[in-house]
Amino acid sequence: MTKVMTLGQFIIERQAEFPYAKGELSRLLRDIGIAAKIVNREVNKAGLVDILGEAGTMNVQGEAVKKLDVYANDQFISALQSGGECCLIASEENEDVIQINSEVSRNAKYIVAIDPLDGSSNIDVNVAVGTIFSIYRRKTESGPCTKEDVLQKGVDQVAAGYIIYGSSTMLVYTTGHGVNGFTLDPSIGEFCFSHPNMQFPKSGKMYSLNEGNYVHFPEGVKKYLKYCQVEDKETNRPYTSRYIGSMVADIHRNMIKGGIFIYPTTASSPKGKLRLVYECNPLAFIVEQAGGRATNGFKRIMDLEVHEIHQRTPIFIGSEDMVKKAEEFMSEYSAELEESLEAVEAK
Ligand SMILES: O=P(O)(O)OC[C@H]1O[C@](O)(COP(=O)(O)O)[C@@H](O)[C@@H]1O
Numbered sequence: 001m002t003k004v005m006t007l008g009q010f011i012i013e014r015q016a017e018f019p020y021a022k023g024e025l026s027r028l029l030r031d032i033g034i035a036a037k038i039v040n041r042e043v044n045k046a047g048l049v050d051i052l053g054e055a056g057t058m059n060v061q062g063e064a065v066k067k068l069d070v071y072a073n074d075q076f077i078s079a080l081q082s083g084g085e086c087c088l089i090a091s092e093e094n095e096d097v098i099q100i101n102s103e104v105s106r107n108a109k110y111i112v113a114i115d116p117l118d119g120s121s122n123i124d125v126n127v128a129v130g131t132i133f134s135i136y137r138r139k140t141e142s143g144p145c146t147k148e149d150v151l152q153k154g155v156d157q158v159a160a161g162y163i164i165y166g167s168s169t170m171l172v173y174t175t176g177h178g179v180n181g182f183t184l185d186p187s188i189g190e191f192c193f194s195h196p197n198m199q200f201p202k203s204g205k206m207y208s209l210n211e212g213n214y215v216h217f218p219e220g221v222k223k224y225l226k227y228c229q230v231e232d233k234e235t236n237r238p239y240t241s242r243y244i245g246s247m248v249a250d251i252h253r254n255m256i257k258g259g260i261f262i263y264p265t266t267a268s269s270p271k272g273k274l275r276l277v278y279e280c281n282p283l284a285f286i287v288e289q290a291g292g293r294a295t296n297g298f299k300r301i302m303d304l305e306v307h308e309i310h311q312r313t314p315i316f317i318g319s320e321d322m323v324k325k326a327e328e329f330m331s332e333y334s335a336e337l338e339e340s341l342e343a344v345e346a347k
């Protein structure tokens, strides 16, 4: 019989990687895993229960909130509140940070930034969606944790991960010692170690971006797209276009097969659409830990200054060679954009 290692067992085994840690981070990861299983249960029967469709409200970014967005947000918040290892949460679905002031959590070491349900537009149509999370150590030693504690650069992340609710459900995470993946075995209700030491292929054949926005793309992206589409046997071109519209699923696929995901600036999103704190930084940490690359077209995502919890950024993320190539086109044809992004960052 093959030996199964559950996420819980794996975390305990890896505890040795943190000689000064007392198990808090492990318990925090376990709490996130528990909430993920509850969300997974609901996603799996979404057509049968009253969980599809819109919640009838807008979030802070002016996007229509779905019922499943609300459900997932509630589950992760409640798991983190009762777990006792997290003193502050920044969520896509909450305008402001959530302080956890209970006796046990007030002095907890960690902060969690989360996109509870990524790929909202795919919820109602049975296409893979995800959860993205990022964990930071609080800046202050003790006492009430404030918003300032979460405004940290991506390089300061202690751990990051995602859950993909797809044809199977997986949890993938890093604590800065490589990337490991766990598949949920529904028969025992456990995430089981299935993808050891995940590696982003150095190059690939897939590019993912919303080509419907083409006319609004910066010149560098337009030129890079042309490069992807032109035939060249030596470099395996033309590449294939694949866009799911759930960032987690697009990046997960590219991590397995090789590829680049781009969400550039557009006319409607002049600072980019995706959020730095709970979408781009955690995925950049995972992708870099797997040997890939993540930039805003000019600068490393994890080095960007963070001013607001819902701050946006353009992103170029994936196989190292492909991201570097796209950056070459950006600096040749869209150099002026670099200055305006720097100005946004310096504000
Ligand atoms: O529909 P668009 O503009 O291509 O945007 C799709 C992108 O927006 C997102 O859905 C944003 O995430 P949320 O669903 O968490 O708001 C990404 O997952 C995805 O890559």
Ligand SMILES: [Mg+2]
Residues within 6 Å of the ligand: 115, 117, 118, 119, 247, 279
């Ligand atoms: Mg998202």
Ligand SMILES: [Mg+2]
Residues within 6 Å of the ligand: 069, 092, 115, 116, 117, 118, 119, 120
């Ligand atoms: Mg979301």
